[in-house]
Amino acid sequence: DAKTTQPPSMDCAEGRAANLPCNHSTISGNEYVYWYRQIHSQGPQYIIHGLKNNETNEMASLIITEDRKSSTLILPHATLRDTAVYYCIVRVGGSNYQLIWGAGTKLIIKP
Amino acid sequence: EAEVAQSPRYKITEKSQAVAFWCDPISGHATLYWYRQILGQGPELLVQFQDESVVDDSQLPKDRFSAERLKGVDSTLKIQPAELGDSAMYLCASSPRRDYREQFFGPGTRLTVL
Numbered sequence: 678d679a680k681t682t683q684p685p686s687m688d689c690a691e692g693r694a695a696n697l698p699c700n701h702s703t704i705s706g707n708e709y710v711y712w713y714r715q716i717h718s719q720g721p722q723y724i725i726h727g728l729k730n731n732e733t734n735e736m737a738s739l740i741i742t743e744d745r746k747s748s749t750l751i752l753p754h755a756t757l758r759d760t761a762v763y764y765c766i767v768r769v770g771g772s773n774y775q776l777i778w779g780a781g782t783k784l785i786i787k788p
Numbered sequence: 789e790a791e792v793a794q795s796p797r798y799k800i801t802e803k804s805q806a807v808a809f810w811c812d813p814i815s816g817h818a819t820l821y822w823y824r825q826i827l828g829q830g831p832e833l834l835v836q837f838q839d840e841s842v843v844d845d846s847q848l849p850k851d852r853f854s855a856e857r858l859k860g861v862d863s864t865l866k867i868q869p870a871e872l873g874d875s876a877m878y879l880c881a882s883s884p885r886r887d888y889r890e891q892f893f894g895p896g897t898r899l900t901v902l
Contacts (some may be wrong), residue, residue, distance in 0.1 A: 711888050720792075720879055720893025721831065764830050766888065776844075776888060778830030 681765050681779035688785050689769075692710060695752040697782050699765030701748040711766040712750050715781070721764065724750065755786045792894035794880050800900045809879035813862070813882030821891060822855055822865050823879040831879055837863065838886060853899045860870045870901045 682700040689695040701710060709728050714723040725732055725739045727748070733781045738751040747777040752759055793812040797884070801807050813820050818839050831868065832881035834853065836844040839860040857863040867874055877898050883889040 709887065709889070720896055721891070722893070723890050728815070728887045768888070774832045778832065778892075780828075781830050 680777040681767055683763075683765055683779050683782045684787070685780065686783040686785070688787055689752075689755050691757060691788050692754055693785050695755040695759065695784060695786070697750040697751045697752075697763050697765075697784060698747065699750070701765065701767045704745055704767045706745070708768045710739070710745075710748050712737070712739065712763065713766060713778075714761040714763045716758075729779075755784075755788065757786050760784060760786045768778045792892055793881055793883050794878075794894035797895060797899055798887050798898045798900075800901050800902065801870050803872055804869040806866065807870050807899065808867075809865045809880075809899075811865070811880030811882075811894060812862045812886075813880070814892055817882035817884050817892070818860070818888060819883040820857055820863050821881040821883075822863070824878055825877040825880065825896070827876070834865070841858055867899075870899075872901050874900055875901045 680703055710728050711726040712724040714724055715721040725734055725737050727739045727741050729741060739748060741748045762783050764778050764781040766778050767774050792814055795810050799807055820837040823896045825831045825833055829835045832847060835842060835855045837857045853867055855865045855872050877896045879893055879896045881893045883891045
Protein backbone atom coordinates (compact mmCIF):
# COMPACT_ATOMS: atom_id res chain seq x y z
CA ASP A 678 0.00 0.00 0.00
CA ALA A 679 1.32 3.40 -1.01
CA LYS A 680 2.47 5.72 1.75
CA THR A 681 2.08 8.85 -0.36
CA THR A 682 -0.21 9.38 -3.29
CA GLN A 683 0.42 12.01 -5.95
CA PRO A 684 -1.10 12.49 -9.42
CA PRO A 685 1.38 11.17 -12.00
CA SER A 686 1.28 14.32 -14.11
CA MET A 687 -0.09 17.86 -14.25
CA ASP A 688 0.02 20.78 -16.65
CA CYS A 689 0.10 24.45 -15.74
CA ALA A 690 0.26 27.62 -17.82
CA GLU A 691 3.31 29.81 -17.41
CA GLY A 692 2.66 32.63 -14.93
CA ARG A 693 -0.18 30.83 -13.22
CA ALA A 694 -0.11 29.16 -9.82
CA ALA A 695 0.70 25.45 -9.82
CA ASN A 696 -1.00 23.45 -7.07
CA LEU A 697 0.43 19.99 -6.47
CA PRO A 698 -1.50 17.70 -4.09
CA CYS A 699 -0.22 14.84 -1.97
CA ASN A 700 -2.07 12.37 0.21
CA HIS A 701 -0.16 10.97 3.21
CA SER A 702 -2.90 9.48 5.38
CA THR A 703 -0.49 7.23 7.35
CA ILE A 704 1.80 10.02 8.52
CA SER A 705 2.63 10.00 12.21
CA GLY A 706 1.73 12.92 14.41
CA ASN A 707 5.24 14.23 14.83
CA GLU A 708 6.63 13.63 11.36
CA TYR A 709 7.30 16.36 8.83
CA VAL A 710 6.20 16.50 5.20
CA TYR A 711 9.04 17.33 2.82
CA TRP A 712 8.89 18.41 -0.81
CA TYR A 713 11.68 18.04 -3.32
CA ARG A 714 11.79 18.38 -7.08
CA GLN A 715 13.97 16.77 -9.73
CA ILE A 716 14.68 18.45 -13.01
CA HIS A 717 15.52 16.03 -15.79
CA SER A 718 18.93 14.35 -15.40
CA GLN A 719 19.75 16.23 -12.21
CA GLY A 720 19.72 15.32 -8.53
CA PRO A 721 16.67 16.30 -6.49
CA GLN A 722 16.43 19.81 -5.03
CA TYR A 723 14.91 20.68 -1.65
CA ILE A 724 11.86 22.96 -1.80
CA ILE A 725 10.10 23.18 1.55
CA HIS A 726 8.94 21.21 4.57
CA GLY A 727 6.20 21.50 7.21
CA LEU A 728 4.63 19.88 10.25
CA LYS A 729 1.24 21.42 11.02
CA ASN A 730 1.22 25.06 10.02
CA ASN A 731 1.32 26.45 6.53
CA GLU A 732 4.81 27.37 5.40
CA THR A 733 6.18 29.77 2.79
CA ASN A 734 9.65 30.43 1.45
CA GLU A 735 11.15 32.04 -1.64
CA MET A 736 10.36 29.00 -3.77
CA ALA A 737 6.89 27.87 -2.72
CA SER A 738 4.11 27.63 -0.17
CA LEU A 739 3.00 24.48 1.62
CA ILE A 740 -0.55 24.01 2.84
CA ILE A 741 -1.14 21.10 5.25
CA THR A 742 -4.67 20.05 6.15
CA GLU A 743 -5.69 20.16 9.79
CA ASP A 744 -5.83 16.36 10.03
CA ARG A 745 -2.38 16.23 8.36
CA LYS A 746 -3.50 13.55 5.94
CA SER A 747 -2.78 15.64 2.86
CA SER A 748 -0.85 18.67 1.71
CA THR A 749 -0.57 20.95 -1.31
CA LEU A 750 2.56 22.52 -2.69
CA ILE A 751 1.92 25.86 -4.39
CA LEU A 752 4.26 27.48 -6.90
CA PRO A 753 2.70 30.97 -7.06
CA HIS A 754 3.95 32.06 -10.49
CA ALA A 755 5.16 29.05 -12.44
CA THR A 756 7.90 29.48 -15.02
CA LEU A 757 9.18 27.10 -17.69
CA ARG A 758 12.12 26.29 -15.41
CA ASP A 759 9.69 24.81 -12.89
CA THR A 760 9.06 21.85 -15.21
CA ALA A 761 10.21 18.88 -13.12
CA VAL A 762 9.08 15.86 -11.11
CA TYR A 763 7.85 16.96 -7.69
CA TYR A 764 8.14 14.54 -4.78
CA CYS A 765 6.16 14.55 -1.56
CA ILE A 766 8.14 12.74 1.14
CA VAL A 767 7.15 11.46 4.55
CA ARG A 768 8.62 9.14 7.13
CA VAL A 769 6.13 6.47 8.13
CA GLY A 770 6.08 3.31 10.11
CA GLY A 771 5.78 1.94 13.58
CA SER A 772 8.82 0.34 15.10
CA ASN A 773 10.79 0.58 11.87
CA TYR A 774 10.52 4.01 10.35
CA GLN A 775 11.08 4.27 6.62
CA LEU A 776 11.63 7.40 4.57
CA ILE A 777 9.25 7.17 1.65
CA TRP A 778 9.57 9.09 -1.58
CA GLY A 779 6.48 8.67 -3.74
CA ALA A 780 6.53 8.28 -7.49
CA GLY A 781 6.17 12.03 -7.82
CA THR A 782 4.15 14.33 -10.05
CA LYS A 783 5.54 15.31 -13.43
CA LEU A 784 4.68 19.01 -13.69
CA ILE A 785 4.83 20.50 -17.16
CA ILE A 786 4.70 24.27 -17.46
CA LYS A 787 3.37 25.35 -20.83
CA PRO A 788 4.06 28.73 -22.48
CA GLU B 789 28.86 27.37 -4.82
CA ALA B 790 29.83 24.18 -2.98
CA GLU B 791 28.58 20.94 -4.50
CA VAL B 792 28.41 17.26 -3.67
CA ALA B 793 30.88 15.32 -5.80
CA GLN B 794 30.32 11.75 -6.98
CA SER B 795 32.42 9.38 -9.05
CA PRO B 796 32.30 7.69 -11.39
CA ARG B 797 29.43 9.30 -13.27
CA TYR B 798 28.79 6.13 -15.24
CA LYS B 799 29.67 2.50 -14.53
CA ILE B 800 29.04 -0.58 -16.63
CA THR B 801 29.77 -3.91 -15.04
CA GLU B 802 28.92 -7.55 -15.47
CA LYS B 803 26.73 -9.56 -13.17
CA SER B 804 28.62 -10.95 -10.13
CA GLN B 805 31.33 -8.31 -10.27
CA ALA B 806 32.06 -5.86 -7.46
CA VAL B 807 31.43 -2.13 -7.89
CA ALA B 808 32.13 0.88 -5.70
CA PHE B 809 30.85 4.43 -5.74
CA TRP B 810 32.44 7.42 -4.05
CA CYS B 811 30.85 10.57 -2.63
CA ASP B 812 32.43 13.75 -1.27
CA PRO B 813 29.82 15.85 0.56
CA ILE B 814 29.75 19.60 0.98
CA SER B 815 32.34 20.64 3.53
CA GLY B 816 30.93 20.81 7.03
CA HIS B 817 27.85 18.70 6.31
CA ALA B 818 27.62 16.07 9.02
CA THR B 819 24.73 14.12 7.47
CA LEU B 820 25.26 12.02 4.35
CA TYR B 821 22.72 9.92 2.46
CA TRP B 822 22.94 7.26 -0.24
CA TYR B 823 19.88 6.71 -2.43
CA ARG B 824 19.04 4.34 -5.27
CA GLN B 825 16.74 5.57 -8.02
CA ILE B 826 15.32 3.17 -10.57
CA LEU B 827 14.24 4.80 -13.82
CA GLY B 828 10.75 6.25 -13.50
CA GLN B 829 10.62 5.91 -9.72
CA GLY B 830 11.39 8.12 -6.77
CA PRO B 831 14.67 7.78 -4.86
CA GLU B 832 14.89 5.02 -2.26
CA LEU B 833 16.97 5.76 0.83
CA LEU B 834 19.65 3.11 1.31
CA VAL B 835 21.69 4.50 4.20
CA GLN B 836 22.03 7.64 6.30
CA PHE B 837 25.21 8.66 8.14
CA GLN B 838 25.60 11.16 10.92
CA ASP B 839 29.33 11.90 10.90
CA GLU B 840 30.89 8.42 10.72
CA SER B 841 27.95 6.59 12.29
CA VAL B 842 25.12 4.84 10.50
CA VAL B 843 21.79 6.15 11.76
CA ASP B 844 19.50 4.37 9.28
CA ASP B 845 20.31 1.43 7.02
CA SER B 846 16.96 -0.30 7.26
CA GLN B 847 16.50 -0.37 3.49
CA LEU B 848 20.07 -1.39 2.60
CA PRO B 849 20.30 -4.95 1.19
CA LYS B 850 23.04 -5.95 3.56
CA ASP B 851 23.79 -9.28 1.94
CA ARG B 852 25.42 -7.50 -0.99
CA PHE B 853 25.58 -3.78 -0.20
CA SER B 854 27.92 -2.05 2.22
CA ALA B 855 28.59 1.59 3.00
CA GLU B 856 31.23 3.35 5.04
CA ARG B 857 32.20 6.85 6.03
CA LEU B 858 35.33 6.18 8.05
CA LYS B 859 36.46 9.71 8.90
CA GLY B 860 33.04 11.29 8.74
CA VAL B 861 33.78 13.08 5.50
CA ASP B 862 33.68 11.19 2.20
CA SER B 863 31.83 7.92 1.77
CA THR B 864 31.93 4.74 -0.31
CA LEU B 865 29.02 2.52 -1.31
CA LYS B 866 29.91 -0.99 -2.48
CA ILE B 867 27.93 -3.73 -4.17
CA GLN B 868 29.30 -7.27 -4.24
CA PRO B 869 28.22 -9.16 -6.21
CA ALA B 870 26.25 -6.95 -8.58
CA GLU B 871 22.96 -8.28 -9.94
CA LEU B 872 20.95 -7.25 -12.98
CA GLY B 873 18.34 -5.61 -10.75
CA ASP B 874 20.95 -3.25 -9.32
CA SER B 875 20.97 -1.20 -12.52
CA ALA B 876 19.91 2.26 -11.37
CA MET B 877 21.10 5.75 -10.53
CA TYR B 878 22.91 5.96 -7.19
CA LEU B 879 22.59 9.37 -5.61
CA CYS B 880 24.53 10.85 -2.73
CA ALA B 881 23.24 13.80 -0.72
CA SER B 882 24.56 15.78 2.23
CA SER B 883 22.94 18.12 4.70
CA PRO B 884 23.96 20.37 7.58
CA ARG B 885 20.84 19.15 9.41
CA ARG B 886 19.94 15.89 11.13
CA ASP B 887 16.44 15.62 9.68
CA TYR B 888 15.55 15.23 6.02
CA ARG B 889 15.38 18.85 4.99
CA GLU B 890 17.88 20.79 2.94
CA GLN B 891 19.57 17.80 1.38
CA PHE B 892 21.98 18.75 -1.39
CA PHE B 893 22.32 16.08 -4.03
CA GLY B 894 25.24 15.14 -6.22
CA PRO B 895 24.94 14.33 -9.94
CA GLY B 896 24.68 10.60 -9.28
CA THR B 897 26.35 7.47 -10.66
CA ARG B 898 24.47 5.62 -13.39
CA LEU B 899 25.11 1.87 -12.94
CA THR B 900 24.37 -0.63 -15.68
CA VAL B 901 24.74 -4.31 -14.85
CA LEU B 902 25.00 -6.63 -17.87
